[in-house]
Amino acid sequence: MDSKGIIDIELWRLGAAYLFVIILLLIVKWRGISRERRIIIATVRMTLQLVLAGYVLTYIFDNPHPLLSIGFLSLMEILAIRTIFKQLDRKLNKKIKLAIVISMVVGPLAALLYFNGVVIHFQPWYEPRYFIPIAGMIIGNAMTGITLGMKTLLEGLTNERDRIEGALMLGATPSKAVKRYTDRAFDSAVLPTLNNMLGMGIIFLPGMMTGQILAGISPMVAIEYQIAILLGILGSVSLAVILFILLAYRVFFTKEAQLDI
Structure with missing residues (x-):
């Protein structure tokens, strides 16, 4: 927990959340729905985009400027x-x-x-x-x-x-x-x-x-x-x-x- 009282999610706990993606993949596989590739791409893109956005926003928040x-x-x-x-x-x-x-x-x-x-x-x-x-x-x-x-x-x-x-x-x-x-x-x-x-x-x-x-x-x-x-x-x-x-x-x-x- 940080100084503001907000719980900081540990990396391994964040990784545990991806269990829900695995559950979804098992369900579509079981039901014969061809969505595995799209689910994986969406998950990977979401993760990479949000991580990148986090670094960019951290910089912008620390250096506020109208052009940014x-x-x-x-x-x-x-x-x-x-x-x-x-x-x-x-x-x-x-x-x-x-x-x-x-x-x-x-x-x-x-x-x-x-x-x-x-x-x-x-x-x-x-x-x-x-x-x-x-x-x-x-x-x-x-x-x-x-x-x-x-x-x-x-x-x-x-x-x-x-x-x-x-x-x-x-x-x-x-x-x-x-x-x-x-x-x-x-x-x-x-x-x-x-x-x-x-x-x-x-x-x-x-x-x-x-x-x-x-x-x-x-x-x-x-x-x-x-x-x-x-x-x-x-x-x-x-x-x-x-x-x-x-x-x-x-x-x-x-x-x-x-x-x-």
Whole structure:
């Protein structure tokens, strides 16, 4: 236990936690689910990425500077956008990629600036102990939202092509012809955040709040931060996804308002 009363997990005890990965591997092997390689890659990447992030953040926290905070923010944005591209099981044209980039930059950054400047209002604005963790949560959830929204939108437009073309032939505009599917995409993107809000505090305690409590912060202060963060995440996901949908659905239509997917 360190000077602040926080239990320091010994290396061998941390290694013991990987038993849960072994259990998962045994289960998928037993059930004949071909996921072993992905589980191992995910575990190794998670470990290496977090260890590297720990060293980088330690340096940034000890040497706060606006360029370091902005640089780390830019890295998170680039990796999030790249992850979205890789998660979608189809080749994306330049216009769709541009829509994803614009949505991932504008939505999360607008939410981040408002959240940091108005809700938390810490000084200086680039204080990495606040700036980087908050940015990570906001960008990460926006990334998940856009990925879910994109997959749902593509599925709807592909599976219901005949229905959409029929609506267009009857005189519907592209926006009206695909409204059902864009609304469904937005709903699927926001639903995970809403589900978290419904169960939070009763069914489970979120990671940020748990971490603060373990660090010795008052539960009431931790609750204030958690409520604020979750509302910031909701705003970020909503802005990013609606912006993406408004930009993306137009890509699937020609200048003559014909569906092209």
